[in-house]
Amino acid sequence: MMNKPFDYFAPKSISEAVSLLKKHGSGAKLIAGGQSLVPLMNLGLAAPRQIIDLTHIKKDSLSYVKLDKDSLMIGSMTTHSAVENSPQIRRHCRILSETAMTIADVQVRNRGTIGGSVCHADPAGDYLAPLVAVDAEFRAINPKRKVRTISADKFFVDIFTTALKRDELLTEIRVPKRPSTRNGSAYVKHKYVEGGFAIVGAAAVVSVNKDGICDRAKVVLSGVSTRPVRVDMIEKEFRGENLDERAIEEAGRIVREAVHDPLSDIHASADYRREMAVVFAKRALRLALARSRKTGAQHN
C-alpha cells in the first residue's frame, strides 16, 4: 500500500495555515511530526487530499515552553523530546515530562509533537490522561484569528475525535501552575511491548494539606475507553480524607466501577483492561501521594 496522491502545502505562518485549512475543508489534514498521520496514510487508513505541513512555520511561534504567573504554556509543535527534557515542565508539571518519556522510542519522540498527538486523539495516546488530570486547557485559532479555549475534559470527544472545528488549529496547551509543595502527580503505563501503546495509562494528581490530609485527588485513565476516563468519584470521595492504603484500595473499587465497556483487542481483553485500570490507577495514586508528601522537594 502506498499513499494516495495529495497536494502538499508548507505555510510559513499560523494565519496562512488556518486559511489553507478553511479553503480546503474536510479533505485537508494538518501534519506536525507525522508520527501518527503518516503510518495511517501508509496503511491506507487515511487519505487526505491536502497535507498542510506545520513544520515550516517560524519555529518559536508554535514550539516553545513559557511560564507566566499562573500557567505553563506549551506550544503545540513542541516535540515529545522537548517536553521530556524541558526544565520548566519538569519543575512545574513533572507528570508531562514523565509521560513524554514513555512515548514510543527516541526517534518518534524527536519528531512527534504534543499537539499532533493530542489532536490525533488515539485512545491509547499517552498525553490524554495526564492532560485531563492536570486540568489543561487547549487554545485553538481559526481563520478569523479568533482564539478559543477548550478544557481538556471537553477536548477529547471520542476515538480519533477532538472538539476542534474543521478550520481550527491548536496553538498551545496551558497547564495551571501548582504550588511546588504538597502536590504530587504520576503517570504509569502498562504496555504490551517496549515502545508500544498503552493497554492502560493512569495519571494521578494529588494535593495534601500540611497535615497530610487530601485536598484533591484525581485519577484519569487512557487506553481503556474511547476517550480518557476521568474517575470523578475519586475527586469527590477523598477530599478531607487521609489517603492511607485502605483509601487506595477503595479508590481501586471506584475505578473498577467507572470503567464501562472497556476496549478489547488482540493484545488485551476487555476484562484484563478493566483489571489493569484498577492496578495502575492504584499505582499512580500511591506514587503521586508519596511525591506529595516529600516536603520541600520539587515533586508535583
Added chain:
Amino acid sequence: MSAVQVAVTRKQLVGTSQKRMEDPKFVSGSGRYIDDIKLPGMLYAAFVRSPHAHARVLKIDASKALKQPGVKAVLTNDELKGIKNMPTVEDEPETVATPRPVLASKEVNYAGEAVALLLAESKYAAEDALELVEVEYEPLDPVHDLEAAMKAESAKVHDYAPSNLSYHFVYENGDVEGAFRQADEVVKVDLVNQRIHPLPLEPRGVIASYDSGNDLLTIWLSTQDPHGMRNSIADVLNVPAAKVRLIAPDVGGGFGCKGSMYPEDVAVSYASMHVGRPVKWVESRRENLLTTIHGRGQKQHAELAVRRDGRILGLKIKIVSDAGAYTTGLNVEIPKLTYKMGTGVYDIGAYMAEIFSIFTNEVPQEAYRGAGRPEAAYLIERSMNIVARKLRLDPVKIRQVNFIAKDKFPFRTPSGYTYDSGDYHGNLQKALEVSSYERLKAEQREARELGRLVGIGLVTWVEVCGFAPGFGQTAAITVTKTGDVIITAGGHPHGQGHATPLAQIVADELGVDLSKITVVHGDTSMLPWSSVTAGSRSAPLTGSAVLLSARKVRDKMSKIAAHKLGLKDAKLAFEGGKIFPNGDGGKGLTFEKVADLAYDGEKIPPGMEPTLFEYTAFSPANYTFPFGTHIAMVEVEKETGVVKILKYFATDDCGKLINPMVVEGQVHGGVVQGIGQAMIEEIVYDDNGQLLTSTLADYVIPSAESLVEIVWNRTETPTYANPLGVKGIGEAGTIAATPVIVNAVEDALSPYDVTVERMPLRSDYVRSLIKGSG
C-alpha cells in the same frame, strides 16, 4: 626458542574469534539489496490481491487501470501463456496435491493471494492503479479453525479434495502398547505452538531482466537458494534452466521464508520476458505479513508412559499442523521433522506418532528458523517438565534418568535417525555449573518466601541439521595468478556471517592472511550447482566443501613448489604466505610465486593442468545432531501477569567451532527469536480469515529493551559426519529458547498448579492463569 615452541605458536585461525569481514559494509549502510538495484528502462510491478480469504474469482476487468498514465500492462493468469502451475506434492494416498496457478484464476484461498500483476513506469503509478483493477468475487465460507476444519461438516478449502486433510501419516516403533501397560502413570499433554512469522528485516523482492538477443533471463532475487530458485522458476516458466541466471545480492534475513519460490517470482519473470524490459517488485511490510509463508502453527498432543522414577517407557504424539491453503513439499516435510525429532535427547524405546496436516484459508506454512525441530523440542521439553512436576522430580533429575548415554553413540533413534555423537550428561553438568543452578534455586526459594513468583526453566535440546547425506553443497577456490584467493561458496548468506569462518578455514590450509581472501557467492553463473542455505548446513557442508577444495589447491601448489625447488615427495608447509619444506625455517617460495608458476604451463610438473581452480561437491556421511542446555530464570508479576526474564544461560554443543564469536552471535539471534515466540509473537486471523496482525504495531517482536544478557558457554563433542567436525548452530537458540521460557513461567506459577497450554505469554493470558480462569 625450541622447535616444539615454534610448532605450538603456529597461527591457527580456525577455532578463534575473528571479526566478521562483511560487517563494515552492513553497519555503514553500504549493503546492496534488491531495492538498491535499478536497471535502465525498469518497470515496476504491483499485485492485485484478494481481499477475501476464500472466494471464487468471477471476473477481472483491468480496462480502467490500463487507461491510467504510466500503466503498461495488467497480466492475469490467462495471459501467462505456456507456464506451469506452482509446485505441489504428488497426489498419493497420504497427501493431497493442490494444483495452483501462479496467479489465482478461479478461486482465491487466502486473503492477500495475488490475482493479477500490474506493470507501470513507476512504483507509485503501479500502486495507484491497483484499485482500478476491478475483480468480481463470490465469497465462499472460509476455513479457519483447525479442529473445526477436521470435522465432516466443515466447509472445504478445496472442492476437489475429499476433506480438509492435506496430509496424514502414522508411525509406530517398538512395543508402544506394552510400554503404556507397564507404566506407573500416563501423563497427557496438550499444547498449542502458534502460527508466527519469520519476519526478515528485508522483505521479499525480485527483479527480472530478459535479454532477447541471447534469450537469457537474469533474475535478482532475495533468496536463500540461488540455484534451487533458478531451477524452480525456469521449470514453471517452461524454459531451460540454462537460459536463466539467478543472482542473490545481499539478503537481509531469510529465516526459512526465502527458501521457497513464490508466485510473484514467477509472475515478475514472465512479465519481463513478455514486455522485454526489466521488471522490479519489492514487497511491502503489509504484503510480507500477509503473503510470505508463516511457520510453526501446530496443535500438539503427547501421552507419556512413565515409571515412578521418571523413566519414560513410551511416547505417543499427535500433531495437527496447519498447512494453510496449499500442500507443498515443505509443509508436508516440516511436521514430519517434528515427529522425527520427537524423542529429543531421550532414550525412549516405544514411540508412536500421528500427523494430520490441515488445509485452512490462510497463507501456506513452511520453514521458519528450525522448521519442525523447534516444534519437536517444544513438545518433548514441555512434556518432560510437566511429567517432572507430576512426579515431583527436579527437571534436572528427570532428564538425567532418560538421557541417551554417552557410550551409546552413534545412536539409532526410533524414528530412524542415527545421532552422530553426544554427551548430554556432560553438557548438562557444565550448564548447571555456569548458571550456578543450585544458587539460582536458593534465590528462587528466598524470592518465594517474599511472595514473589520466580521460576526457573530448563531445556535440554537436540536438533538435526547438516542436511543431508545425498544432498550436498558446493564450493570452489580460485588462486589468481597474482596469488589472491577467491572462495566461491555454494551456501548463500543472509546475515549469518559465512565469509569469515570460510576464510579462516582457507587461511589455515593455505597459510595466507585473511586479507588475501575474498569470498563470493550468490550467482548461478559462478558454480555448476549449489543448494539452499537452511538447516544449519553452512558450517558442516559449505565449510567442508571449502576445506576440501583448499586441500586440493594445497596439494597442487605443493607439487608445483616441489617441482620448482627440485624436491621429490617433500612434505611442504604453508605458513605466513610461504610454501617451504618442513624444517627449512621458512625459506622456500612465496605463495604468490607459486601461484604465478601455476599459470605457466612450462613451469609446472609435466602432465599437470595449468591454473589454480578447485571445486568440491561435498555430501556428508550423516546428518549432524548438535545439542545443549538452556536455563532461564523469570519473574511473573502477580498483579499484572507481566513476565520478566531475569537470567538466561545457553550452553551449546555444536561440535568443533570455526569462529566462536559468529557461533555466539547465531545463538543470540536465535534465542531472541525463540523468546519472541514464547512472549509476544503471534499471527492472528479473525474468523473470516482476515489477518489482524498485518503491521508491526500488531505483530510485535522483541526489542533490546525487553531482553536480558545471554550468557553463552559451550562444550565440544565433534562429529564424524564431516572433516571439520562441526555440527551447525544456526537454529539452536530458536529451538531452545521457546520451551525454556515457558517452562520457567510454568515453574514461577507453580503455587497455582497450572499448565501453560499456549503462547505467547501475554500478560493478559498469564494473569488469567493466575486467576484460574485460563
